[in-house]
Amino acid sequence: xxxxxxxxxxxxxxxxxxxxxxxxxxxxxxxxxxxxxxxxxxxxxxxxxxxxxxxxxxxxxxxxxxxxxxxxxxxxxxxxxxxxxxxxxxxxxxxxxxxxxxxxxxxxxxxxxxxxxxxxxxxxxxxxxxxxxxxxxxxxxxxxxxxxxxxxxxxxxxxxxxxxxxxxxxxxxxxxxxxxxxxxxxxxxxxxxxxxxxxxxxxxxxxxx
Amino acid sequence: xxxxxxxxxxxxxxxxxxxxxxxxxxxxxxxxxxxxxxxxxxxxxxxxxxxxxxxxxxxxxxxxxxxxxxxxxxxxxxxxxxxxxxxxxxxxxxxxxxxxxxxxxxxxxxxxxxxxxxxxxxxxxxxxxxxxxxxxxxxxxxxxxxxxxxxxxxxxxxxxxxxxxxxxxxxxxx
Numbered sequence: 001x002x003x004x005x006x007x008x009x010x011x012x013x014x015x016x017x018x019x020x021x022x023x024x025x026x027x028x029x030x031x032x033x034x035x036x037x038x039x040x041x042x043x044x045x046x047x048x049x050x051x052x053x054x055x056x057x058x059x060x061x062x063x064x065x066x067x068x069x070x071x072x073x074x075x076x077x078x079x080x081x082x083x084x085x086x087x088x089x090x091x092x093x094x095x096x097x098x099x100x101x102x103x104x105x106x107x108x109x110x111x112x113x114x115x116x117x118x119x120x121x122x123x124x125x126x127x128x129x130x131x132x133x134x135x136x137x138x139x140x141x142x143x144x145x146x147x148x149x150x151x152x153x154x155x156x157x158x159x160x161x162x163x164x165x166x167x168x169x170x171x172x173x174x175x176x177x178x179x180x181x182x183x184x185x186x187x188x189x190x191x192x193x194x195x196x197x198x199x200x201x202x203x204x205x206x207x208x209x
Numbered sequence: 210x211x212x213x214x215x216x217x218x219x220x221x222x223x224x225x226x227x228x229x230x231x232x233x234x235x236x237x238x239x240x241x242x243x244x245x246x247x248x249x250x251x252x253x254x255x256x257x258x259x260x261x262x263x264x265x266x267x268x269x270x271x272x273x274x275x276x277x278x279x280x281x282x283x284x285x286x287x288x289x290x291x292x293x294x295x296x297x298x299x300x301x302x303x304x305x306x307x308x309x310x311x312x313x314x315x316x317x318x319x320x321x322x323x324x325x326x327x328x329x330x331x332x333x334x335x336x337x338x339x340x341x342x343x344x345x346x347x348x349x350x351x352x353x354x355x356x357x358x359x360x361x362x363x364x365x366x367x368x369x370x371x372x373x374x375x376x377x378x379x380x381x382x383x
Binding site: 016039 | 336
């Protein structure tokens, strides 16, 4: 169906932004719509289309089917050799293996006693967070960003940092795609939940049954 | 929500998803393929978040994915068989005397390079004017005008060939 615009049509892109309240030329678009039935028709069609997006289906990563034992046969002796070769000179030095101020997050997903890949979530899943951070006592926040909202499913914890230290408490996830983040915080960070620039995050998608 | 506040792909999916599906439907004329294109885009964006998540960037990504889908011969046949022309929406930018049907679009894509194919979608399906196309594609306006002239010539040639033989058959406005 061809319809005639009074001047140069306002593009679909600009009309979409206008309807979303994101147009940078909002006044010009409004003026044009006031005198152009063709563009008003398109704009009205956009506004009237109230579709919502279905949950995003994120495929579970495919596990590689490598002959892992072949690698293990080579790597295990090498690792043992390195451990015994280096240990005499290192005495009581920490063996945490944590480098610098790096922070990492491992999610544990458990359903009825069975551990599952933490890439997806379902209503009966419990999640625990394991944090790896440089040794010392540190305040750690776990923030979940989901559907545009931030929340703290477990309280801010004082964690005795090291390798894969479990944060106290467990949590569940519902709804859409969740971004689970951990971050080191201080007293001045207390207040409304926020995701800091140096937060470490993982994506957990809803499981489609 | 104001511009720039969409920070994650999942937020962008909820906010811009419907606009992107509408855009993909205009190109593909098939709601299922349009939804697949948009979902596929966001699955990739979640695993590799880009630096920008604004609507023009996402429009560009959807355009490229739609064109790639149409270029595939088996997809092309399937799309032509199942097309729902109403999804194209009102036509406000004219390609001369020729209507840009899905059939003509597939023939144009076969005859044009990738850049010109993108320009076809932006100008004739998304109704971006020449300046907006130039901005969207980081090209000069002059280069866009030159390509649009060539596109019209190619489209006329395809339409003429269609009128002289049984196939292909782009629809002609009378």
